[in-house]
Amino acid sequence: MDSDERLLHSSSFGAAAAEYAAHRPDYAQAAVRWALESAPGPRVLDLGAGTGKLTATLAALGADVIAVEPDPAMLAELRSGLPAVRALPGSAEAIPLPDASVDAVLAGNAMHWFDMAVAGPEISRVLAPGGILAGLWNVMDDHVEWVAGLARVAGSAAIGPRDTPASWRAVTADMHLPKAGAKARVAARFGSPEQAEFPHGQRRTADSLVATLATRAGMLVMPEQEREAALGRIGAFLSSRPETADGEFTLPMLTAVLRVRRLGDSSVA
Template sequence: MGNQGTGYDPELYAKRASSFGAVAAEYAAHRPDYPAAAIQWALAPAAARTTQLHVLDLAAGTGKLTRGLLALGHRVTAVEPDPAMLDELRRQAPQAAALNGSAEDIPLPDASVDAVVVGQAIHWFDQDKALPEIARVLRPGGALATLSNAEDDRVPWVAGAGDVSPTQVSYLGWATSPGRRIEPHPDFSVAVDADFPHAMRRTVESLVATVATHSHILVMEEAEREAVKAGLRDYLRAQPETAEGEFDLPMVTRVQRCVRSGG
């Protein structure tokens, strides 16, 4: 839930990018994971060359994608710049090697990983610096993939929730969402896309808690933040699909995948 929009403010954007550490535990508890089928598709070019992969989860956050990679039997190195998020990642995914670092300065040797994946974070990168750095650590023929979850606003009640809480990541608005694509680069093939259905089991309160972990909300003044949360809570309690008990939040996971040249 959150895109740059046309009124891009670099200072505000930097504040948003650094806002997650204060809610690391809530992020781990309430953000969605990624479907196994989406992860497998992301890794397919590398998996065709070797079955057990060394995968770099870049900007790994609290390890949502890291855990999915581990569940598929891969060796994972997770790199994350925020110390609080990195601490939470180590609690959530102790089997992974967890390192401080960024997309623009990756603490790994040249050609040391079979694949690089990015979950819900490509829009925070300076791709002019990040793509050459990713190419440096990725073996020729290896895969670079981004995985991004969006609320499926083809569903009417989900679209309505987005109107109430404008921090929503819109599936229908993806084409016009700035910064969420892998930019063309001579070290990589042209990126291709695939979409995978996904869902997250929620209640009114847990969906409000999910929304509260998004950067647009985190940088608001407290009164504005509480007003957005109250508005969303009231909306959800008024919809027959979400008024009582648990419900599924319909989502789509979009994967963009390319291959390191030289393989």
């Protein structure tokens, strides 16, 4: 995805902010605990926080969390749902926080939208030495037969390259994480990236799962006629399956985590 296409997709969520807040899942608490494991303190930045799905989990675990989100509509939903949380306008490329002010930076289903050539030095700047950077993604468990069938029917606009476990592992294995750079005021060293996955699930009906998939960026930027046709195919598939046709069911998921630790600083000229 080139920079223009990434910008188009990443800026699409505001138009569906209320639907995103209503239908997107939270994150497995075990995954968030692992992401924060051995962080030097409780100060956590939720970067690209959206409507606060990860923010709420962090707050429930007792973190001293600050949320930063660039989209005004998404930020308004976050502030409405989590009024006690400090929530600021800003982006991964321009974080409105002082140097070394947080012990961890987490991003829920957001890191793939960051321009890491710019965001990397910014994240390094606000992270305390020994701090943690972690991306979390909720992925569908396509080892379950009906979920694999759903992925085939839905197509890549609804279930994309980070939305199943095997594809998530492959994509994030080569993800551009922060590196020391001559343009950074402080060049931070990071350890080797680690991946882990944790069981998760979301209670859905056929209609609410269709509504969830409608909030994916690939669906939001699709021409309306194509989008309605795609959602119709998904709804028809779910109505045809005994696991999903009637009432509530659990969508089998994993919360997948990519974690890296900041090791220390060295000055640059």
